[in-house]
Amino acid sequence: MSTLPSPLPPTELAELDGPQLSVLALVLLGSDLDETVVARVLDVEPDRARAAVDALRSDGWVDERDALVLADRTHLTRTLGENRLNTLARRLLAHHVERGTLTLPVARAVAATGTPSDELSQFLCTQAELAEPAAAVVLYAEAGRVGRLGDSAVVAYAEACALNGDLDTAVGLADSVLERSGTVDDPELAAAVRISAAGAAFCGMIDRSAELYAWLGADRAGADASLAASLLVVAGRLDDAEAVLATSAGAPPTAATAGAALVATGLVQSVTASANAALNSLTRALSLPGRASRPRVLPDSPAAITALAALHCGELAHADAVLGRAREAERPGSVTANRHQLLTAWTSMVRGDLAAAQSRLDGLDTAAMRQRDLLFVHGLRVGLARRTGDNAALLQAWAGAQGVIAEYSVDLLSLLPLGELWLTSIRVGEPARITHLVEDAQSLLRTLGEPAMWGSALHWYGVQASILAECPADLMPHARALGEAAKVSTYASGLATAGRAWLRVLQGDIDAASVEDAARTLDRIGLPWDGARLAGEAALRASDTRVATALLQVARALRQPTSAGNGADSAVVSSPSTPGSLTDREAEVAELLVQGLTYREIGSRLYISAKTIEHHVARIRRRLGAGSRSELLSMLRAMGHGYSADS
Structure with a gap:
């Protein structure tokens, strides 16, 4: 079994004769030790070329694969000298170009010496065309260092940079072509x-x-x-x-x-x-x-455009299917990967599967994302925080979105995250920060003649914004727009029905049957969380405890995503129909919680720790599907808890 020779000390380079040093230079330049090639490039007799090669092999300067064995190659470069190395590089290149035998390792090694050559540049460009984007970027850069790139090569170089995620270089190269448009x-x-x-x-x-x-x-x-x-x-x-x-x-x-x-x-x-x-x-x-x-x-990718169109129609299954196929067919490192993952997370959030949405969002590397995808990232963050009632997360997500909000330009494909950020701005008391984008979006829809497919989602956000701002008058224009869209869109019809139900709820007219019908309609068109919120809000405003409890059942059922989908026929989650459906201990905790006692005070009354009270409250909140503490307290009051203290 042969062993590799140990790297020789740099001082021994001085002991090699001229042909031997030149042969080492050829190895450094990626050439093999074919004696015919060596003889022709060095312009020596074949016997002398053979002797130099044999001496290097026997003395251990190259291994059994004729690869250079030398730890410090820079010393070899200095010993050869720049002029001698460049001369050998030109001769080696000329030999292979003449015979059509140039290989990529030799071409790259010669290019590394800075030897100018249009033939070499063209060869590297041809190889780049066959390479994956990451490798192509390197090859085009090397080609540009040894020769002038033509317009087609510059464009291909820009394409490779863009596909490799280097958008700044890509646009810079493309713009250099646009600057010469008269000759391109x-x-x-x-x-x-x-x-x-x-x-x-x-x-x-x-x-x-x-x-x-x-x-x-x-x-x-x-x-x-x-x-x-x-x-x-x-x-x-x-x-x-x-x-x-x-x-x-x-x-x-x-x-x-x-x-x-x-x-x-x-x-x-x-x-x-x-x-x-x-x-x-x-x-x-x-x-x-x-x-x-x-x-x-x-x-944008055709899959992303199709998925967004489906989301604007409430066709969540369609969006999921399109995005699933796109992810399966995606090339490794594709620039569309983040886009498709974000839209998949968005679909999960709208469906009410918040855990799946959060998981996909957490799995994304946002560091290299640009504003378009970041807008969806921030829209997801505020949307998830809003749906879980996490005010601290909502404030943090809102603060993180300010940079994108300040520099974004609205288009049809950005209305969904804009809507989520719009609602958040009202929740945190800073609507002025996003008013310009909302107005731009509304102007865009008017310019296009208020298309039902794209406008319905934004007008539904407008309905919710009016509710959050407690401005029923602001709701009317959005309700009218949804009413017009309902003439041609089943999705808009469902939203219009829900909008009318919301308006009646805000006016104190709680009709349990119509609220439930509107809530379940929202569920059928792909908005179960919105349906649950409508039913929950109506329950909180209902004066009749039985009506409130029935509507809370609807809200809780719609807040639970099921494996079967989000339709109204999904199994309703078992839920208590009266305050007594809580366990006895939970009912005791609920009673004292509604009366305004702290966890410590409740624990003192019930002779258990404040930590245990916290666990009880968390279980009650999960059982009722409450999105926040205030919503939990309102639900408990609607269920009849706390009234004993008032009697």
């Missing part, structure tokens, strides 16, 4: 616009993305005309989108082009036609066979 061919120009538009979209500036495509024009957009149309719709420029979409018919009929056209068509339909038609087109775009041989960075 249309395909490269369109690709540069796509990359810059994607960068702007990731940063929450869809209006900038739309301006880029408006500048490019339909004639130069080529196969990306459908992509331009999609962006223009999302930015609220429907007329421009339809004009661009009309020119996309001449694009090559590839699966990718057909898919992009269906996405654009679906987005136009989401504004001008029915939600069902829009979802059909968007979902068909995802079902086309075939996959692009090379990934491209896009302003």
Whole structure:
């Protein structure tokens, strides 16, 4: 069994003759020790080349694989000298280029010497085209150091950077192409616009993305005309989108082009036609066979757009299915991975599965996220805190969102997190911090003719905002908008019914049957938590204890996510129908809690520790599904606890 020779001390380099040092230089440059190659590159006789190679092998300068055995390679570089190493690098490169035998290790080693060569640069670019994004970024950088990159290479370099998560470098490279637009061919120009538009979209500036495509024009957009149309719709420029979409018919009929056209068509339909038609087109775009041989960075993924459209219609199962397929098909390290995970978490939150939503959110690395995804992160954080009644977490999440709120530009795909942040701003008493975005969103919807599919969700948030602010008058415009949308949208119809029920509750008109019907309608259209909140609020305002208890049952049942889904036919969680349904000890604790006693005072009365009282209260709160301490106290009063102290 052979053993590797020990690295030789640097001082012995001085003992090698010229050919031996030159052969070591070739090994350093990635070359093998083929005697013919050595002889030709060193311009020596084959016998002399063979002797130099044999001497290096026998003395242990290379191992059995002819790899260099030397701990300190910088000493070898200094011994050779820059001029000699560069000369050998040029000769080795010329030899392989002439014979078409250049390999990537040799090319990279020669490039590391800084030897300028257009052939070498082109070779590295060709290899980069075949590599994964992370490796491609390195190869394009090396190619740029030894030669001038053409427009197509610069665009490909930008694409690789974007796919590798380096958005700043990607946009910088794409912009360098746009600056030379007068001399750049249309395909490269369109690709540069796509990359810059994607960068702007990731940063929450869809209006900038739309301006880029408006500048490019339909004639130069080529196969990306459908992509331009999609962006223009999302930015609220429907007329421009339809004009661009009309020119996309001449694009090559590839699966990718057909898919992009269906996405654009679906987005136009989401504004001008029915939600069902829009979802059909968007979902068909995802079902086309075939996959692009090379990934491209896009302003948003078709799966994310489709899932968001489904969420705006209350089609939670549809959104889940779309996102599940997208996650399974995702390339490792995909730039869309965070987006799909965030939307999956959002779907779980809306369904009422708060634990699943929190788990997915906790599993994300937010450090490298840009504003668009961060808006959803902050929307999830405040949404989860609001639903669990964690005021400390709500305040912390609100404070963390301020940076994104200050610099975001509203578009159709950002209305959901905006709605959650809107409600939070009212809860914490700082609505002015987000008023400008809410007004921009409402203006966007008006510009598009109040599309039911996109507007219903925001108007439902408006209803809730009016309730939180205790301003019933502010609720009316949103209720009217939902009423109009109800004519063409089942989802909006459910929201409109709930909005009317909320208004009656605020006016003190508690009709248990209509409240329960509205709450269960919200559950059926994918908003069980909202339904539970409506029923719970009505229970708190009901003067009849039996009515209050019945509505609390509804609220508790809807707050419990089930494996079967979120429909009204889901099994109702067993719940107490009277105050006595609590255990005797829990009833005692509840009675004293409602009377305003502290945990310590309750413990003293019942001869148990304050810690045990805390555990009892936690169990009561979980059993009732109360989102906060104040809600718990209100529920207990509605159930009849605390009245004994008043009699």
